[in-house]
Amino acid sequence: TDPQRIRNFCIIAHIDHGKSTLADRMLQLTGVVEQRQMRAQYLDRMDIERERGITIKSQAVRMPWEVSAGAQQGEGFVLNMIDTPGHVDFTYEVSRSLAACEGAVLLVDAAQGIEAQTLANLYLALDNDLTVIPVLNKIDLPAAQPERYAEELAHLIGCEPEDCFRVSGKTGEGVAELLDSIVAQFPPPEGNADAPARAMIFDSVYDTYRGVVTYVRVVDGQLSPRERIKMMSTGAVHELLEIGVISPEPVKSQGLGVGEVGYLITGVKDVRQSKVGDTVTGSIKGAEEALPGYAEAKPMVYSGLYPIDGSDYPDLREALDKLKLNDASLDYEPETSAALGFGFRCGFLGLLHLEIIRERLEREFGLELISTAPNVVYDVVLDDGTDTVVTNPSEFPDGKVAKVSEPMVKATILTPNDFVGAVMELCQSRRGSMQGMDYLSPERVELRYHLPLAEIIFDFFDQLKSKTKGYASLDYETIGNQDADLVKVDILLQGEKVDAFSAIVHKEQAYAYGVRLTETLRKLIPRQQFEVPIQAAIGSRIIARENIRAIRKDVLAKCYGGDISRKRKLLEKQKEGKKRMKMVGRVEVPQEAFIAALTSD
Numbered sequence: 001t002d003p004q005r006i007r008n009f010c011i012i013a014h015i016d017h018g019k020s021t022l023a024d025r026m027l028q029l030t031g032v033v034e035q036r037q038m039r040a041q042y043l044d045r046m047d048i049e050r051e052r053g054i055t056i057k058s059q060a061v062r063m064p065w066e067v068s069a070g071a072q073q074g075e076g077f078v079l080n081m082i083d084t085p086g087h088v089d090f091t092y093e094v095s096r097s098l099a100a101c102e103g104a105v106l107l108v109d110a111a112q113g114i115e116a117q118t119l120a121n122l123y124l125a126l127d128n129d130l131t132v133i134p135v136l137n138k139i140d141l142p143a144a145q146p147e148r149y150a151e152e153l154a155h156l157i158g159c160e161p162e163d164c165f166r167v168s169g170k171t172g173e174g175v176a177e178l179l180d181s182i183v184a185q186f187p188p189p190e191g192n193a194d195a196p197a198r199a200m201i202f203d204s205v206y207d208t209y210r211g212v213v214t215y216v217r218v219v220d221g222q223l224s225p226r227e228r229i230k231m232m233s234t235g236a237v238h239e240l241l242e243i244g245v246i247s248p249e250p251v252k253s254q255g256l257g258v259g260e261v262g263y264l265i266t267g268v269k270d271v272r273q274s275k276v277g278d279t280v281t282g283s284i285k286g287a288e289e290a291l292p293g294y295a296e297a298k299p300m301v302y303s304g305l306y307p308i309d310g311s312d313y314p315d316l317r318e319a320l321d322k323l324k325l326n327d328a329s330l331d332y333e334p335e336t337s338a339a340l341g342f343g344f345r346c347g348f349l350g351l352l353h354l355e356i357i358r359e360r361l362e363r364e365f366g367l368e369l370i371s372t373a374p375n376v377v378y379d380v381v382l383d384d385g386t387d388t389v390v391t392n393p394s395e396f397p398d399g400k401v402a403k404v405s406e407p408m409v410k411a412t413i414l415t416p417n418d419f420v421g422a423v424m425e426l427c428q429s430r431r432g433s434m435q436g437m438d439y440l441s442p443e444r445v446e447l448r449y450h451l452p453l454a455e456i457i458f459d460f461f462d463q464l465k466s467k468t469k470g471y472a473s474l475d476y477e478t479i480g481n482q483d484a485d486l487v488k489v490d491i492l493l494q495g496e497k498v499d500a501f502s503a504i505v506h507k508e509q510a511y512a513y514g515v516r517l518t519e520t521l522r523k524l525i526p527r528q529q530f531e532v533p534i535q536a537a538i539g540s541r542i543i544a545r546e547n548i549r550a551i552r553k554d555v556l557a558k559c560y561g562g563d564i565s566r567k568r569k570l571l572e573k574q575k576e577g578k579k580r581m582k583m584v585g586r587v588e589v590p591q592e593a594f595i596a597a598l599t600s601d
């Protein structure tokens with residue numbers, strides 16, 4: 001296809017502002033998906049995805065579009081709609097998807113207005129030099145206030161309120177005009193057709209039947225079938241088994257030229273061999289220089305994952321191996337905890353990533369897991385100058401610590417005016433420092449803070465929502481490390497350290513953490529035959545203490561008389577209860593106590 005006839009774009013929006021619905025309408029209007037199929041697909045989406053492992057709502061869909069009105073009426077174009085992952089944890093992948101486009105449709109719910117991810121996505125789009133078309137969606141809603149939010153949006157982008165499109169993804173109103181405008185306003189792709197091939201990988205998905213499907217945008221030259229290709233970050237060469245476009249099913253093609261978007265299948269079995277951000281070139285006479293922007297995704301949040309039933313350990317390993325095929329950013333290595341047994345220390349991009357993986361392990365692989373409280377990565381320098389990276393609090397060095405630093409984030413919070421005080425209070429209590437504040441409109445305020453990532457992953461979002469009646473929205477990105485006054489708090493049961501409860505906390509919060517955990521554990525651990533002290537300690541200094549008083553456990557006391565079978569039953573029951581106990585030194589701790597203590601905060 002002539003690059004002049006191609007438009008590559010994405011839709012960016014805050015969650016639930018209607019991106020998928022608008023995309024569906026575009027597929028239908030361009031005739032890529034028929035109306036009858038549309039409904040079926042919509043409903044079957046999940047099952048089909050699961051069965052075939054390939055997304056119907058593809059990472060990139062090619063749609064033919066004939067301009068419906070105006071000077072170019074009747075002219076044919078190819079529109080490539082590129083999907084972007086929706087959450088802060090995956091910012092790097094979002095930015096790669098955006099880099100594959102020339103334009104972005106910025107979608108805003110006309111009943112909600114601008115939210116934190118609207119801003120974050122807009123800034124990413126502008127960073128990638130994209131042309132932005134502002135669009136107000138859901139204008140069919142009775143609560144829609146397109147006039148009011150057009151002002152807001154125009155103010156933000158620096159255009160006139162009349163420049164904002166008004167559409168309804170639900171009814172289809174305004175969508176044809178929007179498609180025309182995509183052709184008119186977004187620039188066509190530029191590239192050198194005669195140069196060696198260079199294509200950027202913006203997504204990479206593992207498919208059970210076909211191996212890894214890699215989505216690329218060709219920048220220069222041409223990729224043809226039956227060619228061997230090279231991944232420029234590693235130099236690895238792969239056979240090209242299939243090349244094509246998605247419309248909306250995969251369709252093989254004779255090659256991809258400048259500006260075109262499509263997929264490659266090389267037979268690799270693991271997305272780590274075909275990484276987002278990497279450049280694909282030909283194996284012979286390949287390009288010398290990779291496209292800009294390749295960055296390795298780095299785990300930011302760590303947690304220990306342990307099977308509740310120790311015999312599930314091999315299954316957990318197998319499940320993680322499988323998930324890793326489709327997730328280059330998932331990181332794990334075996335770890336042994338005195339309290340929890342054999343498990344894995346896993347690294348994630350963020351809290352949502354952690355939750356998704358955990359849920360998939362439980363749902364898709366039927367595993368029951370305990371996860372330790374998530375923690376960030378600390379950089380610890382000892383007095384003798386040695387530098388250690390700590391991903392597990394229980395491994396925090398005991399020696400003379402000179403300096404500890406922790407990852408920081410730049411957070412953007414949007415909130416209605418009424419809740420500014422509450423939001424500031426929350427950020428303050430989480431060691432935040434305010435960087436700025438702007439009124440987007442008389443009612444809506446943007447607050448910018450620097451906060452420790454460790455504070456964000458610790459129920460910050462829930463607190464923010466509850467303090468603002470659900471109205472505030474949050475977005476953040478990491479900005480490097482900062483020194484902080486951090487200490488390790490250990491929890492001891494009868495003098496024995498319980499590694500799973502060790503935490504790295506700010507000095508000022510250490511006492512509160514110690515008190516909370518010792519209290520929680522006292523309530524959760526049943527009485528034993530002897531007294532059990534529960535202590536919280538920083539090094540050898542005890543900062544909190546609770547006691548579990550001793551009892552004499554006599555299950556047979558209830559059985560007067562000589563009913564032997566009943567006695568036996570009771571004894572067996574007690575034995576079974578024991579199986580679910582973990583021994584910490586001489587203390588029996590029920591599995592539930594660990595689960596409850598690790599999830600209560």
Ligand code: GTP
Pocket residue numbers: 013014015016017018019020021022086137138139140141167168169170171
């Ligand atoms: P995520 O994929 O979860 O980020 O959401 P999204 O932005 O793709 O939103 P989605 O298309 O799933 O729509 C969110 C909700 O808004 C759904 O309940 C839709 O039915 C509804 N919705 C989307 N567009 C419109 C619209 O134009 N009018 C009305 N009334 N509802 C809409």
